[in-house]
Amino acid sequence: MAGQTLYDKLWNSHVVSQRDDGSCLIYIDRHLLHEVTSPQAFAGLELANRAPWRLSANIATPDHNVPTVKKERSKGVIGIKDEISRLQVLTLDENCAKFDIAEFTINDGRQGIVHVVGPEQGLVLPGMTVVCGDSHTATHGALGCLAHGIGTSEVEHVLATQCLVQQKSKNMQIRVNGQLGEGVTAKDVVMAIIAKIGTAGGTGYAIEFAGQVFEEMSMEGRMTVCNMAIEAGARVGMIAVDQTTIDYVKDRPYAPKGEQWEQAVAYWRTLYSDDDAVFDAVIEIDGSQIAPQVSWGTSPEMVVDVTDRVPTPQMAQDETQQEGWLRAYEYMGLQAGQPVTDIKLDRVFIGSCTNSRIEDLRSAAAVIKGRKVADTVKEAIVVAGSGQVKQQAEAEGLDKLFIEAGFEWREPGCSMCLAMNADKLEPKEHCASTSNRNFEGRQGNGGRTHLVSPAMAAAAALAGHFVDVREF
The missing domain is CATH 3.40.1060.10 (Aconitase, Domain 2)
Structure with a gap:
């Protein structure tokens, strides 16, 4: 019999039952909640007069809708100007209190982007099944666990049963x-x-x-x-457990201790x-x-080396791709064949669940040290992924480096990753972003997103256009 893949091992160890059609009922170890996809799920529980199956498996924190400007943030939930955003965060607070679910509230020092908070708190551990009403739950697979996003109806199902019906990939x-x-x-x-x-x-x-x-x-x-x-295109991404994984998890607040730690590591x-x-x-x-990368278009696959040019229609693999490129040229305001380094920038965003951890902030700070953001850049912001990341960065003096260079140092949250809070692009503005998606309107109606690494974003902020960070 052939050996098992990591995915096979994680899947098989969590199967509760299997149906004739191949679908399985999977046990869920950790359920992460935020304010956007949970309100209807909690409402469904209440209508059915049901309680969460296992309270300790759930943890919540607001992230998508929270303001990142300190003046607004200091007021707590009432500081959220947008009525719908404020209602979603308030509803999360009320539901967590009502159902007795632990929550890192808006100004709790542990609050942050759910995919940053989970690993840093030791809430997500190797071998777990992890779900959240957010597609980027795949993040947690880095710890050697089976993690993926779910829809609102599934959020309710997991709350009520601690299980989920799934087809194996x-x-x-x-x-x-x-x-x-x-x-x-x-x-x-x-x-x-x-x-x-x-x-x-x-x-x-x-x-x-x-x-x-x-x-x-x-x-x-x-x-x-x-x-x-x-x-x-995958729901799940994962990496095998090794000593790097174990060293990262050790001594996290929610990680096992003592004899349980030794058993877990084994x-x-x-x-x-x-x-x-x-x-x-x-x-x-x-x-x-692999060279430093820059996305030029409106899909994460529209990517080239920073030393390359925007591809021409003749380079497309087929008619469908060519049509997509033609639309992207128009939306992004770019010319086929123009050098990537000619793309001028209006804003720079360093943050999101992709790149807002301490390592990301350190790499960006190393580039900007002793330099200034270009006068042509309207706004450059740095948003730590959690209160703990922000605190650590400030202890290392990174905040001062960013502020001296001309960046704004913000409070934790999803921020400009998506147009669901006050941090948005204006139409036709080009943004160097460390986030994960560059779809049309992702960062604001008509906004033009270019995905890059934190170091590349920092270098672009200094130059006012894309540059090869290796030159720094």
Whole structure:
């Protein structure tokens, strides 16, 4: 019998029952909640007169709608100007109090983006099944767990039963070997992967990232990669447990202690794909050939090296891709064939569940130290992923470096990743963003998003246009 993949092991250890059609009832270990996808789920519980099945499995924090400007944030929920946003956060507070679910509220020092808070608190552990009403739940797979986003009706189902009906995915392994060049980050790696396989390349698969590049990558970098597995078409992205994983989890507030820690580690060390495991698809990439990446269009697969040009229609693989490119040129206000470094920027955003951890802020700060944001950039903001990340950055003096360079130092939240709060682009503004999606209107109606790493965003802020961070 062939060995098991990491996905097989995680799936099989959580199957409660299997139906004749192949669908399975899966037990869920950790359920993360935020203000956007939970109100209807809680309302459904109340209408059915049901209570959450296992309170301790749930944890909540507001993130999408919270203001990041200190003056507004200091007022708490009433400081949220938008009525709908304020209502969603208030409703989360009320529901968590009513159903006795733990919540890191708006000005709790532990509050932050749910996909940053979960790992840093030790709420998400290797071997777990993890769900949240948010597609970027794939982030948590970096810890060697099975994590994916769910819809609002499924949020209610998990609250009520601690289980979820699922169809098993196929297995894909993406191997990246070789040594990354200086200035090339985890964000560049995952963007290069998506550029290669496309946004539908992982559809129907659970992706395991493997190879030298990921083995040598920090946990924070691994989270960035797994975060964007969803942009590659997969619901699940994961990386095998190793010593890096165990060292990261150790001594986290909610991590096991004492004898339970030793027992947990013994199990976690089994969470890898067996040598004779069979994958349905294997993709291999040479990491030494990856350069800093920039997205030019309106899909995460519309990506090129910073030293390249916007592709021309003649380079499209087929008519459908060519049509997509033509629409993207128009929306983004770009010319086919123009150098990426000619793209001028109006705003710069460093943050989001993809790139708002301490490692990300350090890499950006290293670029801007002693320099100034270009006068042509209207706004450059840095938004830590959580209160704890912000506190650590301030203890290291990173906030002062950003402020001296001309950046705004903001309070934790999803911020300009998506147009669901006060941080939005104006029509036709170009933004260098460390977030995960560059769809039309993602950061604001008519806004033009270019995805980059934190270091690339920082360099672009200084120059006022895209530059190769390796020159810094």
